Amino acid sequence: MTSKQIERRFEIFKTFVAVALALGLALIVISFVSESPVEAISAFITGPFQRATRISNIIEVMTPLMFTGTAICIMYQANQFSMIGEGAFLIGANLATWFAVTHENWAGLPLITVCFIVAIVAGVAVAVVPAVLKVKFRANEVVSSIMMNYVILKISDYIFYYILRDVASGQQASFPIPKQGKLLKMFGLRMHVGVIIGLIVCVAAYVFIYRTKWGYQIRMTGANMNFAKYSGISVMGIALSTQLIGGGIAGLGGAVEILGRYDRFLWFGTQPGFGFDGVLVGVLAKNNPLLVPVAAFLLAYMRTGADVMNRVSDVPVEFVDVVQGLIILFVAAEMFMAKYRHKLIVNNAKKQLEAKEAAE
Amino acid sequence: MEFLSSLFELIFTPAFAASVLRITTPILFAALGGIMARRCGILNLALEGTMLTAALFAVIGSALTKRAVLGGVSAALADPALVSKANFAGIIAGFIVGTVAGILMALFLAYMAVGLKADAYLAGLAINTMTTGGTVFILYMVAGDKGISSSLDSGSMPFIDLPIIKDIPILGEIFSGQNIMTYFSWICVAIVYFILFKTATGLRIRAVGETPSAAESVGVNVKKVQYIAMALSGLFCGFGGVSLSMSYVQFFSRGMTAGKGFIGMSAMNLGNASPVGTAVAAFLFGFFDAMANVMQSMSIPVQFVQAIPYVATLVGLVVFAIQSDNKVKKLKAKQAK
Structure with a gap:
């Protein structure tokens, strides 16, 4: 794999992490502020597909x-x-x-x-x-x-x-x-x-x-x-x-x-x-x-x-704006997970070197 | 003609002039915040969100402190001395909490832009999105209402009668009796001027904003300077937030900045980030806003009046670009000689 391919894969992976992290943070906040967190979270996640x-x-x-x-x-x-x-x-x-x-x-x-x-x-x-x-x-x-x-x-x-x-x-x-x-x-x-x-x-x-x-x-x-x-x-x-x-x-x-x-x-x-x-x-x-x-x-x-959750629980719909903002921030931040990307590229380079040496 | 004369009748009144000063206050604070960010080379689109956050936390800080000082006794039944003490503490706390919230928001943007190398404008937009919903969320958690903080008993910065001036017929009506934040915003223009042009930090901020690499080459810590400038940007936005929710109105309502952060940014651009020019531009925006308010009551199209400052800003952008082009050309011609 070339470094470029790794970088492309890394970017996709990073986007997933950003979304997961923002949603994870949101779920933590929901479970703190809601009196019935399980209900609220399930409404948020499965609600949109129920009807x-x-x-x-x-x-x-x-x-x-x-x-x-x-x-x-x-x-x-x-x-x-x-x-x-x-x-x-x-x-x-x-x-x-x-x-x-x-x-x-x-x-x-x-x-x-x-x-x-x-x-x-x-x-x-x-x-x-x-x-x-x-x-x-x-x-x-x-x-x-x-x-x-x-x-x-x-x-x-x-x-x-x-x-x-x-x-x-x-x-x-x-x-x-x-x-x-x-x-x-x-x-x-x-x-x-x-x-x-x-x-x-x-x-x-x-x-x-x-x-x-x-x-x-x-x-x-x-x-x-x-x-x-x-x-x-x-x-x-x-x-x-x-x-x-x-x-x-x-x-x-x-x-x-x-x-x-x-x-x-x-x-x-x-x-x-x-x-x-x-x-x-x-x-x-x-x-x-x-x-x-x-x-x-x-x-x-x-x-x-968020709309469904707002109707069935006590969590206001506005929290979704916060999630959206967090996602942009995580994706836009170049240094977010930069160390991990660096490690991936270095490891790959090392592997290629070893393979080359082994071939010789 | 009849229309013009009735318009002049409405505009040439002390009440109208006073309303211009009132409307300009938060715009001016936002614009000053914009100057600090622009001068250190960061495009701060989060002025709006920063002010909104500051406005909310000012109200919350004020109300909670007041409640704590009263110790659960309702204001109507408490000892008058205690009530005035609680009011005073509430005002001070609201001012401080709001301002600190503004500084923290701006530092957060600085951390995203400088520390984590995110595009500043993307991070700014993200912060605006977060704060639009986040402030409503927090308001709901604290006050149990999604629209307005009227269930919180928050304070108001004092209104001040200026000695001597208040007795002058027309001037008194215009300039006296405004909220302290309005006068403070004028002082802040001088403060910004002083910081930028009379202190070593200001020199560094301007150097970093113009060419970071040159500043770095002479040993300026670029990141540190940008953090300082952004903290100052947040400070002024914080004042702006306080002036929104603790002066002419004493509550927080959702989206109460209503674009004032962006208007402040335009004023900063129209003033080309010079403190005095920006202040003049902010008053221009305030003037047209007040004029639109007046014209609304006359049921004539206000939209064009409201659009004037933005068109002026667009023209301003062009003029400044041509000016700086000419400057570069002159310098090059000099070098060629």
Whole structure:
């Protein structure tokens, strides 16, 4: 085995340890704070699989995360740490709603298709700002994308409040999305075909990154920018294109979420947070789009489990945020288990040396 | 025009100016925390979570200390001397516990970023996620409520009437009678300036932030300096947390930072991490926030007003980038000569 293979295996192993450790810590905390810890823990772990509606709920929750997670993967592969997924998702959902409610008499398929296109374009459009700021002015994309997210939130709020809002609905909600504009439900449950679109996006992103020339350039730029530049890759072009693609995917995710899960657009005043969750998914998936569905499933499973536990026991659902945060921390910490990795590589090298000597 | 004149009527009032000062306080503290982190070269996205944690622990520390001093006697029945003693102890304890919680959170981020070499911004986001849920979790455990800490009897930092100024007609209404944390935040701007530009530690912090390798080559302990700067960052966020939950309101409610940490970060960026510039930017954010509040009552679109500071920050980022580019060009031209 080469050191590189060991490192790759180690990274996967480390992710597992991180998840196990975070969950383990959570279980310890639960057993301390709950009066019926066994019940609470079993609700958390087995609860999500006990009913078909809950499994459907996991699928529903994981669907938007697959889009924002894939967006993060593509951007992070090129070392572009833009948080624009959050804003792109929101504006995608917002404008998809706008198009759907203003074109009520269109047939289903064309309506949905155009909604998707509108959302993708919107996502790309908002991603332009931090991307250009980065490429033209070398402004830090983390900061500028977060600023941009606030600007987008205000734009979305404005469109919602003055164009989409249905005063007669009796709540802070938009006009209802026309029936034919909604995504099909599957198996008679609440889950919708958005999950299939998500899977297609993940696979397509995988093929794009690992099987095309463009994708190779992206990975090269991420691995070593100077080397990429030296070998004639337009590093700035990669920085720009990955951020725009990421924005587009996140925007599409917004449209899928709103047309799949909601009757009306409801997000007003605060960011819905799918972009931030997408970071967790991307980090867990090690920036590999093919692993995004797995990571999104894990996150959705934990959320659903915490929800079930919240209903049957005295442990508040919010503890799942702590688990999520811990997982990111463990996975992101380079030095976490670094000694173990070192030992693995040294042992392997020793073994290879011995084998060589024995052969001689 | 009618709209403009009615807007001016609402804005050119002492009450409005006073509200700007009040709203700016936590933003300014967060921005000062952001300065310390940025100056030592760490992107602190956890300002939000740090302030939130500090706000919660300030309330808990205050309430539990008050309860302990009263010794189980209800405040209504206890000896007045004991009550005032308990109140005083509660305020001091809340301030200290909140601030310490802020410092610990920032040191935790520093440990992740410097000690364990995690990406600082990922660790910062993780801390924000953890604290959003974690504070609700702890609140539920301590106060039995997931939304608000009203069952805890916590204290409030004092409101202060400034001598002399309070008797000046308009100025008095604006500047006097604010919470002590508001005045303290202004003093902290000077403190940050002093630390950064008048002390050896500040020089080291700035050196480490600009080029860590150069600082290391002249014998500066980079890690130690970063830990110190991050502790200071946490200190100011801690003050910010206290100013949220122990001044104009005397409770903790879930998510009560409501983006103020990120706004502080923007102000820091708009001010390019200079203490005075950042303070001006923080007041700008406070001004537009207050203006949006006023305009809401006039039922006109407030969203664009609310978006102005963020757009300004984006423009600011560009301007600073061009400025530093020009600086580099000039230096290079000089060297060429």
